[in-house]
Amino acid sequence: MWKWLHPYAKTEATYHLCEKLVPWFAWLAVLGLVVGNIWGLAFAPSDYQQGDSFRIIYIHVPSAMLSMGIYAGMAIAAFVGLVWQIKTAHMAVATMAPVGAVMTFIALFTGSIWGKPMWGTWWVWDARLTSELILLFLYLGVIALYHSFDDKQQASKAAGIIAVVGVVNLPIIHYSVEWWNTLHQGATITKFDKPSIAPEMLWPLLISLAGMACFTGYVVLRRLQSEIIRREIRRPWVIKLAEEVEGGKGAL
């Protein structure tokens, strides 16, 4: 695996790998999001308890799962960068943090919209909501730290350390919040009865999850590419690339 990974410590190799992967992610994202959402929003049967308002699940659940997945990915990238001193891994941390923050925000926002008709309130201090909110704060901390350094190489190292500290804390925060909530308010209607989901509802959910994941992959790769270009702007291969693009435009 090390031999396989090692070439991608070079930014140029990573850039070209991204270039190859981007179209796949883009098309799979379009396919997954269109099929999953149309199936889910229009054709899946409505819930016997919640009627049609449950359909927001097709956006809410994928974004919530990805918000945590991206944090894990970011922390792994940070760890790789800190241990093996790989520059591209540091760049990946910086590119993933805002994407993850947006996913967390979408999850919170859609959750709040869903909560209003179901629980009768926009916000409850339910364990899951609270830990998602803290996750958003952790993302904001990483982003804020990254942007307060002028030297971006130093910035991404610092952001990486905070990301690793955050990921050690994340399970502790999650379980402590769960425990806190059950201690303080056991019998409120925070957890509605959720029957194991029917297959005709599950399939569109899985498809939109895959679509959202591919969309995230697409955005992260594109951002990584632009980050590489921005930081390596004086490298010969970047200059050559720019000349090629420029030359292509000239020929047109």
Place this chain on the structure above:
Amino acid sequence: MNKALVGIAKRDFSLAFRQSSELLQPLIFCLLVVSLFPLGVGPGPVTLQKISGGIIWVTAILSSLLGLERLFRDDFRDGWLEQVSLSDCSQSLAAVVKITVHWLTSFLPLLLLSPLLALFLNMTMSMYTALVLTLLIGTPLISLVGAIAVALTVGLNKGGVLLALLLLPIFTPLLIFATSAIEAASLNLPYVGQLAIIGALTLLALAFSPFATAFALKVSQH
């Protein structure tokens, strides 16, 4: 080696006591914030007693953020940290010493102040015992984890708000377990479990924080 560490400790103590206003300000802040709450939520002793644990802990965490920067800021500016990194003294051990001194000079005074805060908020004796125990076990965690964040932001000259943004989410478990221990004490329930968890968190931080702090200082000195 040991001599160097003892020297660092002595130096930090004398620096802390010579800049005594920096030592006192967080404490005065703590006292002020706690005395604002009865004005804000009403002087009813029952209400105050119910929220006292949370108020004192939130205030302690906030006031600790004011004093945390003291940990590395001046040493970073005058090049002292650089000299340590050049010497054969291990940076993580130096960090442990500095964190210990910081805890002794900023949280021990808070513990001494705590009877007054408890009095203001109408705490019972058993609640106060729980408060002291949680502060004793929990505040080292603030110093230890705070040191990592201070080490990261020390070169930025805009630590204040950023430090809060980085640290407050990480302190949520501490706040939860500490206040629930105090609440359990108010109901005369055992709260050893909460104390044990806080202790575990502190030990975990003690194991990893010195290395993370030393590494973060290296990044900052880059």
